[in-house]
Amino acid sequence: MNMRLLGPLAALLLLPGCGDAPASDQVHSDGNALPAPEPALWEITGEDGNLEGWLFGTIHALPDGVNWRTEKLDQALRRSEALVVEIADLDDQQAIARTFYQLALTPDQPVLQDRVSPDRRRKLAALMEQGGFDKGEFQSTETWAAAITFAQLASVGDSENGVDRALIRGFGGGPVIELEGARKQLGIFDRLPEKEQIDLLHAVIDEGAVAQRDDPRKLMVTWLTGNLEQLELENGAGMLADPELREALLVKRNTLWVRRLRELFAGTGPLMIAVGAAHMTGPDGLPALLGERGYGVTRIQ
Template identity: 35%
Template sequence: MIMRRITLALALLALGLMTAGCQPAPPPAPAPQVALWAVSDGHAPRGWILGTIHSLPPGTQWRRASIDAAMAAADRLVMEIGDPVTPAAAGAALARLAVTPGLPAPAERLDGQAKDALLRAYQKLKLNDAQFKDQESWAVALQLSALASQRAGANAADGVEPELRARMPGKPVEGLETIDSQFGVFDALAPAAQNRLLADVAREVNDPRDGDAQMLNLWLKGDELGLTHEANSDFLGDPVLHEALLAARNRLWLRRVDALLRQGARPFIAVGAAHVVGGDGLPTLLRTRGWTVTRVY
């Protein structure tokens, strides 16, 4: 479940560093009800917010008529990162931020069960400490998570963002962050928080259970309570990590989104699903600025 929860929290750019796997399309499922919110000043909608999952099993059906109508009515697409994320760009950003010469091997940064979990994750993924020489713990965690997700069949090319780009041709695309600023959120974490993230990812690699499928189902059903619970569980339940990866970023995005709306823009805003639920999610924050935000069914 850690892998899917990371994709809820950020774009997981490390997925672009590896070759995507290919799995059969999932069996037919009930009609999707992925959550969509309309933002207004009490009258006609002025913008829309969609929570996304950034990597999906091929063939996942998530769109519905109200989402298509919102995309058609919007004058621009606003995502976490505006420019398409290429493997070269993601790799270069990781190289700029992830390396600190002289670091101990990743396994030596962990103790007891956490260290054992990392070594077992290495064995499962056919990796070793030497492949992450001088890389900070956050970067190791993202790469382990990316590889495990891909082996489970998730693919960034099949995620929501590429489809949104394809279905909103000719409309400008704006980003709330850059590749560097998103990786920089992790890079700014204290070593203890980075090691917590690495340990949690290693445990999930070893024992994935059915968490990713559960998370995907919650998203497809538009289950706000379920997604709120997941956005406050495991590493996102750690106050330091929750603040850095979700709450602080949401507050920064709020200023940009509020300004766009007040300037008369009609944005279709698509960000990780964890950013749109709960008391620190974008819909709730926009209400504090006086906007009417309502769920669209």
């Protein structure tokens, strides 16, 4: 599972990446054409048939100039009375960085190479060399924070072009409501048992090795075209193949978010709910969970 689909802080972090070129004429920075945008969008209605809002699965980093806006999305945004996101203050990077380092730094940690399995030490050394890190550089860094740092190395695109940040900056229809906030989201990683933090680091190391062999545009195109089947396959691999990590990073959060969304539906007009696309797929995804609770959830894009 690529962390750019999981949450802003999982890839550390998120201006509009939408260009004004016609969708069919999009060209990636590598010179190859991109498909017309159709990222996944759902309409939500209550048991009485009244409109409650929309679900939009986002990606938290993109290359420059990728056009992801569509008329259906823009129409929904114009009708939305509030925007619901994971973290509202994405532009306050200094505050986010302070929170990260407050949680991430603990003195006298084991050497990072000693925390991973012997078969991954060569891959870890390659990642450290790629990032320009010295061998002892992570000795005061908790394992989850090292994993997030290395995840950035494999990221294609810039968090400045993240969809979440573009929506927050461009939303003029009402309040921006956050589901977690930076401290709460980072705290999820910080509270993982050390064994699960090591599993997270292992997954990031393995994904980094795969990313060097794969088409770097693959995840972006999968998201851009709304290919939920492929996104679900991504969700079932990597770090989210680990049951404990899946429960902590995806399932539990989705369950809490649905509870919060039901409260918001009761007191606020139509909502645009824009969170990482990883939270939208499968039986544990937000569309499925809302459907189980009696809401009508219809994919419209």
